[in-house]
Amino acid sequence: MPENNKPQQVKKIDLAVRSALWPGPLKSQAKGAKPKGRLVDVLVAKGRIVALVPAGSLDVHAAHEIDARGLMLLPSLTDAHAHLREPGQEYKEDIASGLSAAAHGGFSNIMCMANTRPVNDSASVTEFMLEQARRSWPGGPRLFPIGALTKGLKGQELASMADLKDAGCVAFSNDGRPVESTELMRRGMEYCQDLGRIVIDHCEDPFLAPAAGVNEGEVSSRLGLSGQPDIAEAIQAARDVLLAEYLGLPVHLAHISCEKSVAVIRAAKARGVDVTAETCPHYLTLTEDEVAGYSALAKVSPPLRPRADVEALLEALADGTIDMLATDHAPHAAHEKEVEFDAAPCGISGLDTALATTWELVRTGKLPFDAFLRAWTTAPCKRFGLPVNTFAPGDPADFLLFDQDAAWTVGPETMHSKSKNTPLLGRTLRGRVAAHFLAGKSIV
Template sequence: MTGTQKKLDLAVRGALWFGPVKGKKSKKGGQLVDVLVAKGKIVALSPAGSLDLRATKEIDAGGKVLLPSLTDVHTHLREPGQEYKEDIASGLAAAAYGGFSNILCMANTKPVNDSASITEFMLEQAKRSWPDGPRLFPIGALTKGLKGQELAPMAELKGAGCAAFSNDGRPVESTELFRRAIEYAQDLGMIVIDHCEDPYLAPAAGMNEGEVSSRLGLPAQPDVAEAIQVARDVLLAEYLNAPIHLAHISCEKSVAVIRFAKARGVNVTAETCPHYLTLTEDEAAGFSASAKVSPPLRVAADVDALLDALADGAIDMLATDHAPHAAHEKEVEFDEAPCGISGLDTALATTWELVRAGKLPFDAFIRAWTSAPCKRFNLPLNAFNPGDSADFVLFDQDEQWVVSAETMKSKSKNTPLLGRALRGRVAAHFLAGKMVVGIPSPGL
């Protein structure tokens, strides 16, 4: 007992945990627990006060919610080339304060991340700005320059540290080339992430084809544009017996195709985003470019279908699709503005509200933000088992805050939530047992 005491570096006491403890089912309303840490690893998650062990640093969580750090498999950090929108340091700051430990960032930088030198530069910038994390995992370009004409040097990109491959917001038009990309990635033990959008059906319109677009007279994209590409991808994956990951699913039709594929045993995973679970096309009713995103915000029936799919596992995980843009780029006419919503700062609060409202079970929330993305992309996962990296959050679920330029850590503030009040904020964030974020709060 004494020997164990000397090895404990950190003890967080009295956190509220909604999951199981020591194999026992979770209690309704949660229970208070202690988290014990040594050498950056979890030693134990136990009922509060059940283990009489002291640590070098003792923290009273004061009943704040305990969560494993989140993982985001779809972000845009803009560096190199567009640092006026975001850079790696500011993007990782938004991640750290937003509760994220692992961040996958897309290849649509300038120049495109289609060479080892760009990948290595991004990793160096991350280590320089946030040496203790959050951890950055670049996604390599699927084709050179994201042009969809020639495969990128995928083996080189993997060797430099890329975690997956994607053509990001520019779907590969050639099905033959896309097939070869999936096969090449599979040979490397890697996964292709596809932006599912038929390139000929109003690409990147940023507005759902429906009542609002008709009223406003705006170019719009039907939901079938996404579902067609989802169908292509899962049929290819089945034919090749290869894995595929589908980005930012937004509509009920796509969910139906994914359910069909999973029932057939296709190795497919899919993500959706907080904005597709909480917002609809009505956000753009006043020509608001802050709500212009690709794929576009859909209708209430799509929101309900996505929530059901996320709850039962047809949709495996959540991702922010954090897409920062400068104010002057969004403050133009709707059809001229770029697509994208800045999401790292607000994702935890908005999705926790779904848990609070009973729309998303806690275990589905944890799966979607932690275990599913980490297992799919082979990333560090904290399941609070002994030996797991001590990556966790103390979340004040009752703190109210207003989304503003002052409260967001991202350089860009392009979100339809700007000016709105949210409930729930990270009070402290620990990575490998080190506090990387600590917002002043009682008991911390």
């Protein structure tokens, strides 16, 4: 946290949040201190942070004051990988319902993938998505489209990336259809560099049981399902980091799920390769055992892995090998999942549950708070150039008040996403957003 400035320098304080629990240390405290939490006041003016100070240490009058006793203060989160389905598949999710799930889930920034219908490979689609966001949630959460790397996501010809960038795309990806041609991937990375953008790659060898939805191993063998081996991901990850190293260009690897990929990324970073990577809450909290009853709700691409991979991912997230978290929010209608396993689409609806499930990792000591904070805030925002609140004076006043002890059952009545396709249905989670502010104004 930054050193405290003097809010008396500001003529008017618009908002003061009193006595919120901040789980990290203030820099003004002793170096190396690791307190369980401090009560703080947050002062806001003109949509920006003025100061974060020990509770009651300043006598400042504000136009609006909130008593936050019993609630935890967190900066708003950023999701670097979500699917909002509009245009074309609004029966699964639309931008309004997706941003509702984001707002109630604690997210201020949402980067949405290009696999819409039509594909987001033209400026008109990008502009439509941004207009829908402005109409439905004018005060945020903010929508940041990811443009298609290739036309129609077909992996044959690069999309008009300059036009997409000008329309508002912040990154480029072929999403769930990895680029088979290494030469095309190379040219895509080079064009992105010229545009000041980064390629996000779905790491999956397209010839090793693509989108099988279950890990190749004991569970798949027992169920008689065709599984996908972990090397399908690791092979593609290795190709991408070797390309990035050879070209001296950045690359971002989506939803890493296994220990072999972690080893590839760790070695690449040790050599100085400009690679970042994300993993998702379900890869840190669930295992392949979730599909044991042929549950299509647990069918996801890449698939859930064994416990050893979960432990490796937690270690990698803690030490920075994995830079960030992302939901890979992939809503599907109930009838699409209520079919035999092989016929069901891959995907888990994650915006509603991501904060509670990952905070539980912090609560139980499996993930350090600083790694949690980095993964959901500074790392994705730094990589993709998005606004972020570190509670430094002048930062956007994007923050939430979190009731870490609130118990709730995951179900249709408690989820804001239009689709409810999650293996967590019926389970009780702890932790719920009590209030959410963007630019100092309440959105929840």
